[in-house]
Amino acid sequence: MLQEIHQQPEAVRRTLEENAGRVRDLCAEVARRDVRLVTIAGRGTSDNAAVLGRYLFEIITGIPVSLSAGSVLTMYGAWPRVDSALAIGISQSGQAQEVVEAIQRSREMGALTLGITNDPDSELARAAEHVFLLHAGPERSVAATKTYTCTLAALYSLVAGLPAVHPLGEGLVEKLTAMPDQMGDMLEMAPEIARGMERYRYMDECVVVARGLNLATAFETALKMSETGYIVARGYSAADLMHGPIASVEPGSACFLVAPPGAVLPGLRETARALGERQAEQVTLSSDPELLALATTPLRVPFAVEEVVSPLVYIVAGQLIAHSLALLRHHDPDHPRGLQKVTRTR
Template sequence: MTTKMRSEIAEQPAALRATLDALLPQVEEVRRLGDQTRQLLFIARGTSDNAAVYGRYLVEAHAGRLSALAAPSIATTYKRRLDLDGVLAVAVSQSGRTEEIVETLDWARDCGARTVAITNGGPESPLALAADLALCTVAGEEKAVPATKTYTTQLAAMAVLALGLGADVNAADLDRVPDAVQKLIDDPGDLDALVEGLADKPGVVVSGRGLAFSTALELALKLKEACYLHAMGLSYADLLHGPIAVVDEDTPAILVAAGDGPTLAGTIALAERVTGAGASAFGVGGGNRLAAVSTASLHGPDLPEWAAPMGLIVPGQLLTEALARRLGIDPDAPRGLNKVTQTD
């Protein structure tokens, strides 16, 4: 039986193509807002927060704009007014109906920010209506609780946002994203080995750095949500500052990297350190160099580092779905979770 999650993973090439077709014409609108601002504030929770981490690294590394992740409780619980003049506030919500995110975007506007919404909820969703500009993704309805296609299309929206803010990247790379994702769906790599390597483990560390950090966070979240693993998502810089002590034969590491970029060498060195200590290091992406020093590995996308996260999460999604089934868990409806989460 094919799960909803597996079907929605397969829908991602078409969803990405439709989203990019819809949003790339809005680059000029983003540019006009960007010209009125200096820095960015991302407002999100959960999976959307991981998409915002990608947006932050992308904007800082390639558009030269200082960016930060908002603490929505400052607006909703502490009700503290801040000076947000010159800030572009970007709120991210799959449904566009999470009250806390809508309220925080309203707060940002009242504090002087210009506002952008990234949502799959459509132009009539509360979040889209609250923003100066709505970047509406075209993922279609997502029925499985773990987000897959809504997450990757959020990353596509982040890429469009970065282009509008003057990112020094090749926009033509986006044309390659849907086909690169399809290739990973067709051949994710040694999926069975990773499933069996994690099936009897109580926890796992998932690590990446820079633009791949968002993928590490998102994969850790998926493994927690759908497989009930104690999965810790960390930058490998933070991992080396102490938490690496938890990595042993009962707690493997999943190491995530694009096939190029300045963080690849450090990821390879970390894989060597992990296996040298007798633990398993499972690679995701990183090309042949990471695969060569990993216990087993999943392929990454044939994309430059800036665009790679749009494909890099896909093998991790497939791993999560397959591992959940191996553990006898329904990945479509994890315990205790709903599709839309409301927080106070």
């Protein structure tokens, strides 16, 4: 897992470069067919990538997004009308059956289809009209890391190729080009993160809080903590946390905040103050001095990251947090108990 975390900058660079032609072809088809809706199907880590995809499409392109519920198709046999949509299926293995079925049925209904996968010979690659390949190389660890960030890169490249209707989309291609280097900069925080996590080696549960674009980062960080450290970790939007779950926060409760600069930062400061009033343990990943001053364990990001691409950078720290906790708790992060690399569900 740690080796694959460190392989991410180059894997993301390859994914951006190698899919450039495929992105141009699909963007031309999206314009030709006047796509008015995007649907995205994924499970687990792929579903967390889909959450970011929703924010990117809706903010930058103005196209609404529906995240597919697998059981609608596979359990209930329903056929949502998606004939004017771009249907995206995400599966690093290309073998997630409900994702493959979603793409097959969407194509039968007349949707434009895209598969995002690390396996060019997979069922998903065969089912979709267009395919973006994740040039991540073999991923041996059960916990997905580099296939997640390569999936994000694929989604970013697609959105960057479509007309932007929001300032966050300005200069997105250039910002993406800089991301592998900034991911490498985040990797340099590994020793600091490992030291910070020593305080939480006996933690049994926690919440991971973010908002906006980095909600996916909170979800994925929590998933990695659960997978590799056997911690009951829950990801929350800062707004959703305030609508009830914060009542469960007690003195000493562990709360991880993912807080890069941007539009949602003022709200995260309010959340941090509310957690402070409840005497929570706050582990804060940020470059914001005010938030870091409120933290029990500040993890200061020593460089600036553009808000729009911050999920690609900040998740690297989330992965390092999960990996450090797993080792401190004497677990093997590469082989979580009871899990396999390819999970088969419908």
